[in-house]
Amino acid sequence: MHDPPRILAVDDTPENLEILRMRLEANGYEVVTAADGEEGLAEARARKPDLILLDIMMPRLDGISVVRMLKQDVSLRSIPVILVTAKADTRDVVEGLDAGGDDYLTKPFEHRALLARVRSMLRQKALHDTVESQAHSLEDQAAQLAAWNRSLEQTVAEQVAEIERMSRLRRFLSAEVADLIVAAGNGDGLLESHRREVTVVFCDLRGFTAFAETAEPEEVMTVLGEYHCCLGEQITRHGGTLERFVGDGLLVVFNDPLPCADHTERAVSMAAAMRDAIDEHSERWRKRDYFLGFGIGIARGHATIGQIGFDQRSDYAVIGTVPNHAARLCEEAKSGQILVSQRVLGIVEPLVESAPVGELTLKGFRRPMLAYEIVRWLG
Structure with missing residues (x-):
């Protein structure tokens, strides 16, 4: 009008x-x-x-x-x-x-x-x-609402993708490290196959197989829960990446996916802290008539690292001789022992009290390998 x-x-x-x-x-x-x-x-x-x-x-x-x-x-x-x-x-x-x-x-x-x-x-x-x-006003509002819906759908899709990325990363990393990677926007890229020098820690319980054969399943799961919780605190505190659980065994990687210059020092420091923490648990386990020991192997070297698997299931994996070397050193370790390779000792020698073990014939390795025991972490 x-x-x-x-x-x-x-x-x-x-x-x-x-x-x-x-x-x-x-x-x-x-x-x-x-x-x-x-x-x-x-x-x-x-x-x-x-x-x-x-x-x-x-x-x-x-x-x-x-x-x-x-x-x-x-x-x-x-x-x-x-x-x-x-x-x-x-x-x-x-x-x-x-x-x-x-x-x-x-x-x-x-x-x-x-x-x-x-x-x-x-x-x-x-x-x-x-x-x-x-x-006309309703049409404009409907168009605006449609635009908001499209924007909301896009935002939700981006957030869902971020949550999925975060979920994948948090399977292997501490929440703080996962948040940092997602914030940097390169979470997926960090999980792509690549080669890097890393320090690998492998640890497991001594006497666990015999214990699992005689104990009730509920007792076995209780002990595993206490054990994993105890070690998980140390992995998070030292910035390690949990690569896998193998029953009572754990494989932890340092220097990937986030690089750190002192990865070998962190690995050995964590191993010493793990041993001390498990010693406290061992006392409680003995009171419940569980006789379990704990051993650790540590190796350093180059490995191929990345995500493996298929659409419905994937894992982060470290491939090469380094994780095998750490696992074989762990097999040789007695209860309470931390065995390391010569390359690891060469990095941390000023920071530890150590003792030579000599040459060990390790399964899967053609020649004997020098090994050393970490008696105490001096820091």
Whole structure:
């Protein structure tokens, strides 16, 4: 709606147009005039009035034809039309209303009747404009809501992907390290196959097989839970990466996926802390008539590292002689012993009290390997 409302008066008689203009302007309306149907149609398209007063009997293009053309135009069909006729023939009125006219006046018309019909039609136009505006607003809101939904779906998908990445990483790493990797945005890349020098720690319980054969399953699971919880604290504290559980055995990697310059020192320090922690548990286990020992092997060298498996199941793995070397040293270790390779001792010798063990013939290795016992971590 315009303010003031805009009314288009179309009549081929100048005197009638002047009377309409004067009466309507006197009541605060803006009035646009046209002298025939073609001019009226052009003015309607150009000025978009709020109401049209349209004479039926006009040359060139009569009022009924103009109504039909107005109602066929999507941009004009909502404008109400009052048909003005000098005829009293009902057929003209019916034909005009059927063509799309909204009301009619018969000449000569009374001033108050004219204004009453004008007000009525303008109320309908205002209501239509309000409904149309609300419809457009709802369309805009629906489009905005759809955009928000798309954005939300994308955000959720990204968060789900991040949770999946975090889940994969937290299987091997402490929560703090996993958070750091995900925040850096390279979690998946760090799990791709690559080669790196690492320090590997392998540890297991002594006498566990005999214990598992005689103890109740519930007792076995209780001991394993206590054992894993005890070692897990030390792995997290020293920044190690848990590569796998093998029954009572654990394989821990240092320097991957996050590199650290002092990875061998961390590994040996962790091993000493593990031994001390398990010693405390051993006392409690002996009181429950469980006689279990604990041994550790540590080796250093290059290995191939990355994610292995298939879509439904995958693991992080360290492949090469280094994990085998650590596992074989662990097999040779007596209860309470930490055995390390010559390369490991060469790195940590100033930080530990050690003792030579001599050459050991290890399964899977063609020549004997020098080994050393870590008696005490000096730090």
